[in-house]
Amino acid sequence: MHARVRTTRWLTPSLIRVVLADGNLDELVMPAGTDAYVNIAIPPAGAPYDEVFDPKKVRAEHGAEVQPARRRYTVRQWNPQAHELTLDFVVHGDDGVAGPWAAQAQAGDVLVFEGPSGEYRPDPEADWHLLVGDEAALPAIAASLEVVPAGASVVVRLLCDGPDHEVALSTNGDLDLVWLHRTGSGADSELLAAAVADLSFPAGRVHAFVHGEADEVRAIRRHLLVERGLTRSEMSCSPYWRRTMTDEAWRQIKRDFVAAMDADVD
Template sequence: MHGRVVRRQELTPSTVRIVLGGGDLDGLVMPDATDAYVNAAFPPVAASYAEVFEPGVVRESCPREEWPARRRYTVRSWDPAALELTLDFVVHADEGVASRWATNARAGDVLVFEGPGSGYRPSPDAAWHLLLGDESALPAIAASLEALRPGDRAVVRIVCDGPDHEIPLESRGDVDLAWLHRHGDERDESLLLAAVEALDFAAPGLAAGPPFGFVHGEADEIRGVRRHLLSERGLSRQDLSCSPYWRRTMTDEAWRQIKREYVAAMEADAAGV
């Protein structure tokens, strides 16, 4: 599938919102989920094929150096009436193919993608919701908060670079939200874990039962939080949706090369609990 850039907005110094329309979005079927994602395909500058292409066909017919780079992005919102798909991109200087594309995107530019897929929506049966992550998890966290019903309880902790990197979040639920600002040093690695360790799961409003946790973001941070929730808080793997989106000190490509092995090691952690 593909869409064309309709609007581009800089939400924060590190977050760019891209709204896609046109293309063949009239055939998009969005799952009933708040973590719906698309697999975007970014062709190299010198690609010999057209701007609208089938990724599978390119892989079969073109040399490897012309294959598009693949990146997964959470859908921030889908407007079925306007046929507009909104994606938020975390950008860092000019690093990474997706970051460069979002930084330089202009009206009419094409984005080819496959999907969407999904796996999570806040369960109405959960006693309460624990939503943890950083800027990369914000689209899913924001969509999840918007899906809560009046009276639903959520505790949200989000790591970001500072006050100007915070974005407004809306919800009909009862939300305890705290932004955790990075220091720019080794303390950043434990910000999220320390915030979760400080939570009182027996506090009024939370003591009704265990939460369902949505824990997504930087790999080592997510791994530490997951281990804590399983071993110290007594949650089961069925109580958690966890995914390491990126890893500190690694490029997108380097992370993609080891991600499967890393996730397997995370599962081994859980097996030992």
């Protein structure tokens, strides 16, 4: 799949929204999941292949030094009438690949991707919903809030760098939202887990979504399984990134980390 940048807009000092259109988006089929994601492919400067390329063909025909960087991004919104795909990118200066690409993107630029895929969607039969994460999980949490049934209780705890990094969120549910702000200290890594531990859970069956930094997700998942008595089927937990690691380093160990996380609680 491929599409072209239609518009870009900064939502916060570190979050930019890219709306894609054209290309072959008329062939895109969205899954039902509100955590639907695409695997984008960003070629290095001077790549010896066209701006519209087949990642599998490039992988087979070109050396490692010119392979595109692969990153996974949640679909913030899909407009099937306008054939517009919206992705939100976290940008930390010049660090990484996808963030700088999005920050510099111009109308008409091409983005190649595979997907989308995704499974999580708020269970309409759940008594209440728990959504926990950081900026990386924000698109999925925002999309999930928009499909929570009217009047359903939904508890959201979100971590960001400060008040100017918060975004407006909408839902028909009965929303309990708290933004947590990093201070730059080592205690930042414990803010989300502490906020979840401090919650008084509403009565009934919860459906939980916990995505974000790897060690934070792992701690919260363990708490929900052990202290709160949730089952694995009642939650979606995924580590998107890991503190102190580059994207490439994290990709190399993510499979082993997830296996260890899954083995935390037998």
